[in-house]
Amino acid sequence: MRIAQVAPLAESVPPKFYGGTERVVSWLTEELVRQGHEVTLFASGDSETSATLVPCCPRGLRLAGVRDHLATHLVMLSKVMRASADFDIIHFHVDLLQHPLFNRIRHKTITTMHGRLDLPDNMPIYKAFPRMPLVSISNHQRLPMPAFINWVDTIPHGLPESLCRFNPHGGDYLAFLGRICRDKRPDRAIEIAKRTGIPLKIAAKVDPADTDYFEQVIRPMLDHPLIEFIGEIDDQQKGAFLGNARALLFPIDWPEPFGLVMIEAMSVGTPVIAWRAGSVPEIITEGVSGFMVSSIDEGVAAVEKSLTLDRALVRQAFEQRFTVEKMTNAYVSAYTRQLALTSDASLPQRVGALAAI
Incomplete structure (x- = not known):
């Protein structure tokens, strides 16, 4: 499967320090590559990945001292759009900006909602683009959203089993x-x-x-x-x-x-x-x-x-519940369901747009 992972640019992937979303994107990306998928990661230039990296800024914006991230994210999304024909699935990990830009090809996208969804100021975008395919990371996260939202699945986060060593004793x-x-x-x-x-x-x-x-x-x-x-x-x-x-x-x-x-x-x-x-x-x-x-x-x-x-x-x-394998398998199932929708859609022919970025 040809998969694009579109990460936030606040931190590198994985982050140098704090950064939950970017950390999850890294784990998912590496496991998808391990499973044999063709993965392209749109992220900051200081990211480290076994996927094909498309750098969208030199380094994570927070550590670079950039306060307003809007312009840089819009430039990244324009790169993703130009390359969209190269992918079977485009997986967004940014919450809002892609909705109007990718609504026309929403059938080949999935957006994981990583943040809180009870902020009234954000509600107009969800109401204006209710058919964008969304993934929640918990069932509780969904509660503030309108009933007509196109939820694809709830997929809890997962991390590599070997990331942190089990400590049978703990401490004081x-x-x-x-x-x-x-x-x-x-x-x-x-x-x-x-x-x-x-x-x-x-x-x-x-x-x-x-x-x-x-x-x-x-x-x-x-x-x-x-x-x-x-x-x-x-x-x-x-x-x-x-x-x-x-x-x-x-x-x-x-x-x-x-x-x-x-x-x-x-x-x-x-x-x-x-x-x-x-x-x-x-x-x-x-x-x-x-x-x-x-x-x-x-x-x-x-x-x-x-x-x-x-x-x-x-x-x-x-x-039993929160490994990266379980998370990734759930996402691959979600991608497969989206691909079933795209098989009947009129998609643009692949034109090798990725090479032009």
């Missing part, structure tokens, strides 16, 4: 991994650590938009002997960081579409203690891979109970 600290912002509620994690008397290590980035929140709310809470702020870490550091933890705290306060860090923790055998919100009930198996809570008190109790969980069963829950 709690972990918070991701991003410092109000939605992620690191303040809840800090409070739980203080009340349990167990150290908390925070490995997280601070975006410019969240600097005020960090300085005014979180930084004053870091002045405590139990709390250690590490900052942003990369994939090589992540396995040990999660594997050596007693539990991952995921104290979100928003409709999380998926929560990649939960399955990253599960992959190393570390239980997850998460607020019951968004996709969490679809990821966590209560009392097996972790606990779902609704308050600080429940979170404190869950930390105490986390030692009763079998870390081998936590890892097993990951292997």
